[in-house]
Amino acid sequence: MAADSSSRTRKPDPARGAKVAQSPWREQAESYFIHHRKVARDSAGRLWRTPVASLMTWTVMGVALALPVALLLLLTSLQGVSAGWESSARVTAYMSLGTSLEQARDLAGEIKADGRVIALELIDRDQALIEFRASSGLDEALDYLEENPLPHTLLVTPEENARSAEGVAALVTFIEGMDGVERVQVDLGWLQRLNAMTDLLARAVWALATLLAAAVVLVIGNTVRLSIENRRDEILVAKLVGGTDGFVRRPFLYTGAWFGLGGGVVAWVLLQFSLFWLSGPVERLAELYRSDFALNGLSLDGAFALIIVAMLLGWLGAWVAVKRHLDDIEPGEIAGG
Numbered sequence: 001m002a003a004d005s006s007s008r009t010r011k012p013d014p015a016r017g018a019k020v021a022q023s024p025w026r027e028q029a030e031s032y033f034i035h036h037r038k039v040a041r042d043s044a045g046r047l048w049r050t051p052v053a054s055l056m057t058w059t060v061m062g063v064a065l066a067l068p069v070a071l072l073l074l075l076t077s078l079q080g081v082s083a084g085w086e087s088s089a090r091v092t093a094y095m096s097l098g099t100s101l102e103q104a105r106d107l108a109g110e111i112k113a114d115g116r117v118i119a120l121e122l123i124d125r126d127q128a129l130i131e132f133r134a135s136s137g138l139d140e141a142l143d144y145l146e147e148n149p150l151p152h153t154l155l156v157t158p159e160e161n162a163r164s165a166e167g168v169a170a171l172v173t174f175i176e177g178m179d180g181v182e183r184v185q186v187d188l189g190w191l192q193r194l195n196a197m198t199d200l201l202a203r204a205v206w207a208l209a210t211l212l213a214a215a216v217v218l219v220i221g222n223t224v225r226l227s228i229e230n231r232r233d234e235i236l237v238a239k240l241v242g243g244t245d246g247f248v249r250r251p252f253l254y255t256g257a258w259f260g261l262g263g264g265v266v267a268w269v270l271l272q273f274s275l276f277w278l279s280g281p282v283e284r285l286a287e288l289y290r291s292d293f294a295l296n297g298l299s300l301d302g303a304f305a306l307i308i309v310a311m312l313l314g315w316l317g318a319w320v321a322v323k324r325h326l327d328d329i330e331p332g333e334i335a336g337g
Contacts, residue, residue: 036250043254046227047262054262057223061263064216065310066270068209069298073271075201077296091168093175095152096182104152107180111156116171119157125150151182213313220259220317221324224252228325235326245326252322253315260314264307271298 047054093111095104101124112120123131128150158171168186176184228235238248275297286293298306 039250040254040258043251044258047255047258054259057219057259058262058266060219061216061259061310061314062266062270064212064219065263065267065306066274068205068212069267069306070271070274071205071208073296073298075205077294090186091156091158091172091175092185093154093156093181094183094185095154095180097151099152099180101152103180104154107178108154110178111154111175114171114174116159116162116167116174117156118159121155123153123155125152128153216263216310216313217317217320220256220314221321223259224256224318224321225325227252227255228321249319249322249326252326253318256314256316256318256321257311258314259318260311261307263314264310267310268298268303268306 095107099107104122104124108120108122111117154175156171156175158168162168162171172184172186175181235248275295279295282293282295
């Protein structure tokens with residue numbers, strides 16, 4: 001009897017009570033994720049059941065995504081080549097003929113100490129004459145000269161932040177004001193044209209990318225709109241039985257994401273195929289110009305980012321279509337019909 005009374009007066013376990021209290025939340029979370037998984041699987045199955053229409057949409061998205069990405073990769077490749085063009089931005093300072101080699105070295109050290117200069121090369125007049133004799137083929141004509149007509153020369157490479165037209169102009173003014181410098185030469189017009197072309201290409205690529213991204217959103221939106229119209233009765237029934245807007249909207253958002261995933265994969269395949277097709281001719285052309293130019297493809301991170309962006313665009317297009325057309329479908333249509 002004592003044992004029975006003690007068992008009847010046993011205190012409840014608080015941990016067990018907390019576990020029981022938490023189980024409904026866990027069940028709701030599990031039900032939520034199970035439904036998402038089921039909707040995602042059903043949405044993918046609907047796309048696979050219409051392979052031709054899905055492939056056409058994926059191809060349109062892939063082309064629209066691959067074009068701006070290809071142009072961005074081309075600009076990135078050209079930036080590697082432009083490293084070899086940096087010498088064209090050098091400032092060439094010619095010393096007066098009366099300047100000795102020691103004075104030229106002192107002047108070179110003073111210019112190199114300036115923060116706008118990243119590198120400096122001194123070519124003395126004797127070395128310049130030897131190089132000119134070897135490259136010009138005028139050995140006999142140069143033998144008639146009584147003295148070396150070439151001056152000491154300084155080749156000044158500006159620091160990267162000073163390679164704009166204004167920065168180079170300021171550096172030229174600084175060098176021209178130094179004693180012993182007779183003339184300073186630099187092609188500022190070339191720098192201005194290069195900077196203008198680079199800015200124009202970059203802005204054109206981003207403008208094109210924006211327009212094509214908007215086109216992708218519109219294409220997905222129109223495709224999802226057609227899907228909404230085809231499933232109008234199903235949507236009406238879901239709303240009649242108390243389905244929330246999120247519940248009704250979810251399958252179409254997953255459809256947009258799957259369209260984006262397929263479009264991103266198609267875009268990556270197109271980029272890889274284009275790179276394989278063009279790499280050979282580009283390498284042969286670079287060899288003719290003695291350049292190390294090569295087309296750069298997408299890295300693993302870049303391919304992953306491309307697919308993520310494509311899925312986001314697909315989701316956005318589906319959301320726009322759902323927001324615009326799903327609210328127009330009300331259960332009252334059944335009664336009215």
